Amino acid sequence: MLEDPAYEQIVRWGDAGDSFVVLENEKFTKSILPKHFKHSNFASFVRQLNKYDFHKVRHNNEENGASPYGPGAWEFKHPEFQINNKDSLDNIRRKAPASRKPAAHPVSEEPVQIHQMDLVNVQLVATQQQLQQLQERYNELSNHNALMLQELINVQKTVANHESIMHQVMAFLNNIDTQIRDQRRNSRANGLPMFDQSHSHDASAAGISPQHFSPSDDRQASPLQHAQKLLEESYAAEEHIEQMNELYRQINNAVSTPPSDHGARNGVVPLSSQGGQPRSTAMNNSVIYPRMNADYQDNVYPAGQTNGIDPTTYAEHYSNISYPTPATGELETADSRRQYAADGRKKSIAIDPGWIRAPQILLVEDDPTCRRIGGKFLYSFKCAIDTAFDGLEAVEKISNGSKYDLILMDIIMPNLDGVSACRTIRNYDSAPIIAMTSNIRNDDIDMYFTSGMIIRPEWIPTSRENLLLTKSQGMNDVLPKPFTKEGLLNLLEKHLSHLKEKPPAQTKSSPAGSWHSPNQLAGVSPTGTSIADESYANTVRGHQSRGMDGYPHRRTVSEMSGPDEVVNDTNKRQRMFVQSYGNGVIGSMQRVPAG
Amino acid sequence: MTETTTRPIEPSEDQSEDGTPDLSEFGDSIDPLVFEQILEMDDDEEREFSRSIVKGFFDQAVATFKKMDDGLSSRDLSQLSSLGHFLKGSSATLGLTKVRDSCEKIQHYGAKKDDTGTKDEPSDEVCLNRIKETLTLVREEYEEVEKVLKRFYGFTSP
Structure with missing residues (x-):
């Protein structure tokens, strides 16, 4: 160019x-x-x-x-x-690039910025994803944690069952103990050299080392019986493993040298055993009232004054059995008794079904009257209550992650009826849902089932029952309105049996009760957790036994437990007899049955 | 807490069979077993809990009757039916048997059924007339239990 x-x-x-x-x-x-x-x-x-x-x-x-x-x-x-x-x-x-770069840079500045923006965006997205992953992980862990808790509760239940087996073993050993003791007594009375042999046998059978046995036969029996006694007491009330430990502590108190096994158990959870004590006492109280009322209200007081049997009025009540209300200070007594009665009433309505933990109940009810009363009933059954005004609120609560052990669902409600709510809730939750309704009509039934609600066949017209049972495949419950306390409690116990301390204890306590003398009721009283209580209990029992049969107070320690009591009394009388009159009558006394 | 506190009944609701005098005067308009359940829930001598429940029911009933009047004038049968159901629930919970039964009838009539809820009643006119009659009746029944309950709780008349 x-x-x-x-x-x-x-x-x-x-x-x-x-x-x-x-x-x-x-x-x-x-x-x-x-x-x-x-x-x-x-x-x-x-x-x-x-x-x-x-x-x-x-x-x-x-x-x-x-x-x-x-x-x-x-x-x-x-x-x-x-x-x-x-x-x-x-x-x-x-x-060269070094000098070129400053010139090149301004030209490509804008694309670079865009590129950087993209980069930041990508990073942001990545971070968000990470966050989400963390969130998911957290949720997963939470679920696992909940599962673990559930498992823990199961384990506790298992342990509780084991303890109940221990209890049975104790009862069995106690029987053996009694039998052997009788045998020994008889043989000793006969002057046979069987004593030592049976003694050691006795000791090994009871799992207690021989040195515990004090010279007196009756006192020998008492530690074991006492232990068993305490065990049974608490079974009525037990709520937690801690209480089990508490029990063992009691046993150890009663038996002067604790067997190593029990000692080890105590050593594991010494703190919890402390914590368990007050609760067990409280539980005892609430459990006792109905029974006491049942037993005493007819013969102790005219109607209207018996409900207030209270630990603090125990002595007074018993003194009232023996003597009518003293004329002196009558007003004062009446006042205080009324107060007790009020207290007693308050406590007696607080029925404690013995939950492992307070069941979470959702009460879905649009009617304020029903809601308040239902809530109050549930509260008196020691349940934790949440309420929802209608099906919509219930669904919201559950979809927001609230967990309930049981849902009580009204059927006809504004916004979202119970059946639809139930159907929706089934997408999230499988907790038992109980229909609360006053009219179960044939066309309702199908609705309940398709919605996954539970119906109790008793409330369904008989003609529909077969169809219903087929459809329900084992699920069924309805709480008819107006619901009763009993109906509600039965229902809770049925569907929340997994939250109960342990159903076997209930069934077991009844045979126990049956072979206990009426005196036992005093024994089930709020005593039994500490030495101080014990002495109080003895006082009470003293009253009681004086009222019952005029036996001296001192005896009551050995009278404390069960069927042996009759035997003991007989034996005691027998032995005294023997001691007084010598060998002459022994032959006939030997034939007194062991029980 | 003295013995002079005006306590309408002894704290002995647990023995419902004995039938305390005050409850027996409720007559057949109140189911004593159901009502005693509520009384058992009271924690104090003043019966604060059941008192407030009953008071709440009074308000609820009066408001519902008013709405039923409206429903009658607007010939809204389904509204009348649900109002009947609503008041039926709370009256049943309190054991107010007569009010409950009448409310149930209103519920059925509103659903275009007969008084037992088993047979269909096609005529709106018939249903509305039945509801009108029943509403008059249930108001009387309500006033009866209201009187009894107010005496029981020592409410002053409004």
Whole structure:
């Protein structure tokens, strides 16, 4: 191009052949630049030249500062740019990256920013995902934790069952103990040298080391019987493993040298055994009242005053059995008794079904009257209550993650009826749902079932019962309105049996009760957790036994337990008899049955 | 706490069979067994809990009767039926048997059934008339139990 003569007037090699000269700036820009570049801007061309390390040749040091090629000429020079030397053109390159970068950067600035934004966005998304994963992991762990808790409760139940087996073993051993004791007594009375043998046998059978046995036969029996006694007491009330430990502590108190096994158990959880004590006492109280009332209200008081039997009024009540209310201080006694009665009433309504933990009940009911009364009933059964005004609220609560052990559901409610609510809840939760309704009509039944609600067949017209049972496949419950306390309690116990301390204890306590003398009721009293209580209990029993049969107070310790009592009394009488009258009568006494 | 506290009945609701004098005067409009359950829930001599329940029921009943009037004038049978059901629930919970039975009838009539809820009654007119009659009746029944309960709790008349 520089050699093209057509452009000689515009651009040509410099005179020395080591530079080129733009003579006509304006013409160069207009006619030549567009042919080789995308622009027609001389300044840009100069900038490009600079980038390729061409430099404008200045002539400041020459005369007048004028260029030899004319005033408007631009001469550019590059070390490698020489006439007739095309090979060296390869050496003409853009400047090194270090110097090029500042120039390049402004051009690509915008794309880079966008790119960075993208990058940040991606990172943000990634972080969010991570967060979500963490959240999921957390939820998973929470679930696992809940499962673990459930498992723990199961384990506790298992342990409780084991304890109940222990209890049975104790009862069995006690029987053996009694039998052997009788045998021994008889043989001793006969003067036979069987004593030591049977003694050691006795001891090993009872699992207690021989040195516990005190000289007196009756007192020998008492530690074991006492222990069993305490065991049974608490079985009525037991709620937790802690109480089990408490029991063992009691046993250990009763039996002077604890068997190593029990000792070890205590050693494991000494703190919890402390904590269990008050509760067990409280539980005892609440359990006892109904029984006491049942036994005593007919013969102790005229109707209307018996409900308040209270631990603190025990002595008073018993003294009232023997004597009518004293004339002196009558007003005061009446007052205080009324107060007790009120207290007793308060406590007697607080039926404690003996939950492992307070069952979480959701009461869904639009009618404020029913809701309040239902809630109050549930409260009296030691349940934790949540209420919902209608099906919609119930569904919201459950879909928000609230967990309930049982849901009591009204059927006809505004916004969302019970059947629809039940159907929806089944998507989240499988807790038993009990329909509370006053009218069960045939067409309702199908609805309940399809919605997964539980119906109790007793409340269904008989004609539908077969169909129902087939459909229900074992699920069924309805709480008819107006619900009764008993109905509600039965229902809770049925569906929440897994939260009960242990059903076997209940069934077991009844045979126990049956072979206990009436005196035992006093024994089931709030005593039995500490030595101090014990002495109080003895006092009470003293009253009682005096009232019952006039036996001296001292006896009561050995009278405390069960069927042996009759035997003991007989034996005691027998032995005294023997001691008084000598061998002469022994033959006949021997035949007194052991029980 | 003194013995002079006005206690309408002895704290002996547990022995429902004995039938305390005050409860027996409720007559057949109140089921004593059901009502005693509520009384058993009282923690204090003032019967605060059952008192508030009963008071709440009074308000509820009066409001519901009013709504039933509205339902009658707007011939809204389904509304009348659900109002009947609503009041039936709370009256049943309190053992107010007569009110409960009448409310149930209103519920059935509103659902275009006969008084037992077994047979369909196609005529709106018949149903509305029956509801009208029953509403008059249930108001009387309600006033009766209201009187008894107010005496029981020593409410002053409004």
